[in-house]
Amino acid sequence: xxxxxxxxxxxxxxxxxxxxxxxxxxxxxxxxxxxxxxxxxxxxxxxxxxxxxxxxxxxxxxxxxxxxxxxxxxxxxxxxxxxxxxxxxxxxxxxxxxxxxxxxxxxxxxxxxxxxxxxxxxxxxxxxxxxxxxxxxxxxxxxxxxxxxxxxxxxxxxxxxxxxxxxxxxxxxxxxxxxxxxxxxxxxxxxxxxxxxxxxxxxxxxxxxxxxxxxxxxxxxxxxxxxxxxxxxxxxxxxxxxxxxxxxxxxxxxxxxxxxxxxxxxxxxxxxxxxxxxxxxxxxxxxxxxxxxxxxxxxxxxxxxxxxxxxxxxxxxxxxxxxxx
Amino acid sequence: xxxxxxxxxxxxxxxxxxxxxxxxxxxxxxxxxxxxxxxxxxxxxxxxxxxxxxxxxxxxxxxxxxxxxxxxxxxxxxxxxxxxxxxxxxxxxxxxxxxxxxxxxxxxxxxxxxxxxxxxxxxxxxxxxxxxxxxxxxxxxxxxxxxxxxxxxxxxxxxxxxxxxxxxxxxxxxxxxxxxxxxxxxxxxxxxxxxxxxxxxxxxxxxxxxxxxxxxxxxxxxxxxxxxxxxxxxxxxxxxxxxxxxxxxxxxxxxxxxxxxxxxxxxxxxxxxxxxxxxxxxxxxxxxxxxxxxxxxxxxxxxxxxxxxxxxxxxxxxxxxxxxxxxxxxxxxxxxxxxxxxxxxxxxxxxxxxxxxxxxxxxxxxxxxxxxxxxxxxxx
Numbered sequence: 001x002x003x004x005x006x007x008x009x010x011x012x013x014x015x016x017x018x019x020x021x022x023x024x025x026x027x028x029x030x031x032x033x034x035x036x037x038x039x040x041x042x043x044x045x046x047x048x049x050x051x052x053x054x055x056x057x058x059x060x061x062x063x064x065x066x067x068x069x070x071x072x073x074x075x076x077x078x079x080x081x082x083x084x085x086x087x088x089x090x091x092x093x094x095x096x097x098x099x100x101x102x103x104x105x106x107x108x109x110x111x112x113x114x115x116x117x118x119x120x121x122x123x124x125x126x127x128x129x130x131x132x133x134x135x136x137x138x139x140x141x142x143x144x145x146x147x148x149x150x151x152x153x154x155x156x157x158x159x160x161x162x163x164x165x166x167x168x169x170x171x172x173x174x175x176x177x178x179x180x181x182x183x184x185x186x187x188x189x190x191x192x193x194x195x196x197x198x199x200x201x202x203x204x205x206x207x208x209x210x211x212x213x214x215x216x217x218x219x220x221x222x223x224x225x226x227x228x229x230x231x232x233x234x235x236x237x238x239x240x241x242x243x244x245x246x247x248x249x250x251x252x253x254x255x256x257x258x259x260x261x262x263x264x265x266x267x268x269x270x271x272x273x274x275x276x277x278x279x280x281x282x283x284x285x286x287x288x289x290x291x292x293x294x295x296x297x298x299x300x301x302x303x304x305x306x307x308x309x310x311x312x313x314x315x316x317x318x319x320x321x322x323x324x325x
Numbered sequence: 326x327x328x329x330x331x332x333x334x335x336x337x338x339x340x341x342x343x344x345x346x347x348x349x350x351x352x353x354x355x356x357x358x359x360x361x362x363x364x365x366x367x368x369x370x371x372x373x374x375x376x377x378x379x380x381x382x383x384x385x386x387x388x389x390x391x392x393x394x395x396x397x398x399x400x401x402x403x404x405x406x407x408x409x410x411x412x413x414x415x416x417x418x419x420x421x422x423x424x425x426x427x428x429x430x431x432x433x434x435x436x437x438x439x440x441x442x443x444x445x446x447x448x449x450x451x452x453x454x455x456x457x458x459x460x461x462x463x464x465x466x467x468x469x470x471x472x473x474x475x476x477x478x479x480x481x482x483x484x485x486x487x488x489x490x491x492x493x494x495x496x497x498x499x500x501x502x503x504x505x506x507x508x509x510x511x512x513x514x515x516x517x518x519x520x521x522x523x524x525x526x527x528x529x530x531x532x533x534x535x536x537x538x539x540x541x542x543x544x545x546x547x548x549x550x551x552x553x554x555x556x557x558x559x560x561x562x563x564x565x566x567x568x569x570x571x572x573x574x575x576x577x578x579x580x581x582x583x584x585x586x587x588x589x590x591x592x593x594x595x596x597x598x599x600x601x602x603x604x605x606x607x608x609x610x611x612x613x614x615x616x617x618x619x620x621x622x623x624x625x626x627x628x629x630x631x632x633x634x635x636x637x638x639x640x641x642x643x644x645x646x647x648x649x650x651x652x653x654x655x656x657x658x659x660x661x662x663x664x665x666x667x668x669x670x671x672x673x674x675x676x677x678x679x680x681x682x683x684x685x686x687x688x689x690x691x692x693x694x695x696x697x698x699x700x701x702x703x704x705x
Contacts, residue, residue, distance in 0.1 A: 148434075269338060
C-alpha cells in the first residue's frame with residue numbers, strides 16, 4: 001500500500017491543479033503572476049537539487065538548459081500557430097514542452113560526459129561555460145530573433161501546466177532518490193572512490209542526474225517562455241543560474257521540501273520588499289548573507305523533521321528515544 | 326543562538342510577506358495615479374535613474390502648475406532590476422493592484438516588449454521613453470513611444486552624411502553581433518544609396534574587441550570619404566583612435582550609441598572631425614532646451630543626458646494627453662495620445678504618427694577640439 005501512496009498523491013495534486021486552473025482568473029493577476037513564477041522556480045530549483053544536492057555535481061549551467069527548453073518549445077508552438085484555448089493547443093503544448101526537455105537533456109548528457117573527469121570547481125566552471133556558450137549561440141542565430149529576442153509566443157502556460165509539472169518533478173525526484181538510483185547518487189556524492197570500490201557505477205549515476213535535471217529545467221524554460229511570451233538570450237545569463245543555485249543552497253542541498261520552500265520564499269521576498277524601493281535588493285542580499293552565516297547547511301538543513309515540528313507546535317513532549325524515521 | 330537567529334529571520338520574512346498580501350492598493354480620488362517601471366538597479370541602472378529624474382521633474386512641474394484636470398499627478402515607480410520578467414511583474418502590479426491610469430517605461434526594448442502585451446490586454450496606455458526597437462509599438466494600439474526608431478535614425482544619418490558633409494563614397498564598420506548596429510547600418514545604406522551615394526566597403530567587429538587595425542587597413546585601401554561606425558561609444562572611440570594612427574583623416578559618423586562622455590575620454594583629440602546623431606544635446610541653444618538644462622542642473626547638480634530629457638518628455642506628452650482627453654479613461658487617453666501633433670518637448674517637436682511612433686527632429690553632435698558640440702538639428 002505504501003508503495004502506491006506517492007502515486008495517489010501525484011494524482012491528487014494533478015486533479016487539484018486542474019481544478020484551481022479553472023478558477024485561476026479569480027486570483028488577482030499580480031498574485032497569480034507571482035504564483036506562476038514560484039511554480040517555475042520550484043521546478044528549476046528541484047531539478048538542480050537533483051544534480052547539486054543529491055549527486056553532488058556542482059553545476060552552474062542551469063540557465064542554459066532552461067534557455068534550450070524555452071527556445072525549442074517556443075519555436076514549435078509559434079511555427080504551428082497554436083492559439084491558447086483551442087483543443088489542439090493542449091497536446092501541442094505538452095509535446096513542445098517535452099521536446100524542449102529532450103533537447104535540454106541531450107545537452108545535459110554533453111555536460112555529463114566531461115563531468116566524469118572533472119570535479120568541484122572545475123566542473124562548476126565547465127558548466128558555467130556551457131551555459132554561456134548556449135546563450136551566445138542563440139544570440140547569433142537570426143531565426144531565433146538573435147539579440148532582439150523571440151516575440152509573439154502564445155500565452156499557453158496556465159496554473160494547471162505549471163503546477164502539474166511541479167507535482168511530476170517532485171514525484172519523480174522523491175521516488176528517484178528513494179530508489180537504488182538515489183542511494184547511488186548519495187554514494188557518489190559522499191565518496192566517489194569508495195562507491196566505485198563497492199561496485200557503484202559512478203559514471204552512470206552522474207549522467208542520469210544531469211540528463212534528468214536538464215530535462216526538467218528545459219520544461220521549466222518552456223513554461224516560462226509561454227508565460228512571459230517574450231524571451232531574450234540575456235534572460236538566461238549566468239546570473240539566472242546563480243539564482244537557482246542560491247535557492248538550492250538556502251533550502252539545504254539535498255532537501256526536497258527545503259528547496260521548494262526556499263524557491264517560494266526567494267521568489268516572494270523581492271516582491272514583498274517592493275515597499276523599500278531600490279534598497280530591496282540590498283536587504284535581499286543581506287538576508288542571504290545572514291542565512292548563510294547562521295545556517296550554513298541551508299535554512300532547513302538536510303531534511304525537515306515534520307514530526308518534531310508537529311510535536312513542538314502541539315506542545316507534546318518529545319518521545320524519549322528518537323527512532324529512525 | 327544560531328537556531329534562534331534563523332527562526333527570527335524566517336519570522337521576519339513571513340511578517341513582511343503577510344503585510345504585502347494584506348495591504349491592497351487604495352485609490353485616492355484627488356490624485357491621478359501614473360505608473361513608471363524603470364531599471365533603478367541592474368545592468369542599465371544609469372539609464373533608468375536618469376529617466377526617473379527627468380520624469381520626476383515633469384511630475385513636480387505639472388503639480389506646481391495645479392496638476393491635471395484639477396487633480397495632482399501621483400507617480401508610482403517600480404524597479405525592473407533591468408530584467409524583462411521583472412518588468413512584466415512590475416507592470417502587472419501597477420495596473421492590477423495600484424490601478425494606475427497610464428504607464429511610462431522603459432529604456433530597454435526587451436523590457437518594453439515584455440510589458441507592452443500586459444498594458445494592451447488591460448487597456449492601459451503605455452508610453453515608452455527610449456525603446457527604439459520597431460516591434461514595441463506593434464504590440465497594440467495602446468503602446469506609444471517618444472523616442473525615434475532605428476530606421477529613422479539611419480535615414481537621417483545618411484541624409485546628413487550626403488548633404489551636409491557632401492560624402493559620396495562611404496565605408497561601414499559595424500558590430501556584427503549587435504542588432505542595433507546591424508539595423509542602423511542597413512537603414513543607413515538603403516537611404517544613402519537612394520540619395521545617390523555609394524557604399525564601397527563593409528567590415529565587421531564584435532563588442533569587446535580592442536584591436537581594429539586589420540579592418541581599418543582594409544577600409545583605408547578603398548579610400549572612403551567617410552567611415553560609418555554604428556556601434557557603441559567604447560569601441561567607436563578605439564576605432565577612431567586607431568584610424569587616426571593609420572593616418573585616416575576622413576570624418577567618422579555614428580549614431581546615438583556614441584552619446585556618452587566616455588567617447589572623448591577614451592578617444593581624446595583623435596575624435597575631432599567625427600559626428601553622431603542623438604535625441605538631444607544639452608548645448609542646443611534652443612530656449613526650451615536651455616530652460617530644461619538650467620532647471621535640471623539646479624535640482625540635481627548634474628547635466629541632464631538624453632535619457633533624462635526623454636523621461637521628461639514622456640511625462641509631459643502623457644499629461645498633455647490626459648488634459649486633452651478630459652478623462653482618465655484608458656481609451657480616451659489613448660485617443661488623445663494618438664492625436665498628439667507638434668508637441669514642443671525638450672527633445673524637439675514631437676508628432677505621434679499612425680504607427681504610434683514619434684516623428685521628431687534629430688540633433689547632430691560634432692566633436693571639435695576634443696569637446697562635444699551641437700552642430701545642427703535635422704527635421705524629419
